[in-house]
Amino acid sequence: MIGQLLRIEDLHKTYPGAEHPVFDGFSLDVEAGCLCALVGVSGVGKTTLLNCVAGLDRWESGAIRIGEEAVPDSAEARSLYRRHHVGLAFQLPHLLPEFTVRENLEMPFRIDGALTAEREEWISELLARIGLADYADRLPNQLSGGQIARVGLARALVRRPALWLLDEPTGNLDPATADEVFALLLQLHEELRPTTLLVTHNPELAGRCERTVRLGAH
């Protein structure tokens, strides 16, 4: 699936026991297929927003929709929603250590019991696109940090999600490697056009996105 309109309407979110809400009526539309940087000071709620959009966390009131579909309430329905619509990647992609790079990329399909020949072909294509065709049979501990970051980005795209949610995906890398991985990120986005929220503390990287949203700015 390609990207669809992401619509966040009047979001209210307070963590249990917290004195102040993280979101007190926050709204945002992100156009279908847009690469949108999400910036703002530490603690402003960037990760919280990704977790809500991903259906990993709940909020008190307001709605989040991707295309026609609202993020559902029940944990079960949210897990299905995630599987269908969401690709997530974090600063430290937790690859499964006992599985090869190829197996890690196959895992979303293996979990569904739906690894077809066509999908294996797609994984091979993804491996080539991230420049790791020759590393398919390696284990994660035989990869560099930059290579792990590449696999993390690709794993989030295996199911061709409508939403690509990235929390500082290059935050753990040295500047030169971060730059290479970011170039790959731009290329993958251009090719697959998922609607993307990219959390970054790096203004230069944010400047290379189509749009920047600053949380906490009034």
Ligand SMILES: Nc1ncnc2c1ncn2[C@@H]1O[C@H](COP(=O)(O)OP(=O)(O)OP(=O)(O)O)[C@@H](O)[C@H]1O
């Ligand atoms: N599980 C939690 N329980 C209670 N409070 C939380 C929880 N997670 C985050 N918070 C609080 O919610 C606020 C927003 O946190 P969040 O992690 O979303 O910030 P952030 O913008 O991602 O920050 P950073 O740039 O440091 O990653 C912070 O005040 C944080 O302390």
Ligand SMILES: [Mg+2]
């Ligand atoms: Mg965060």
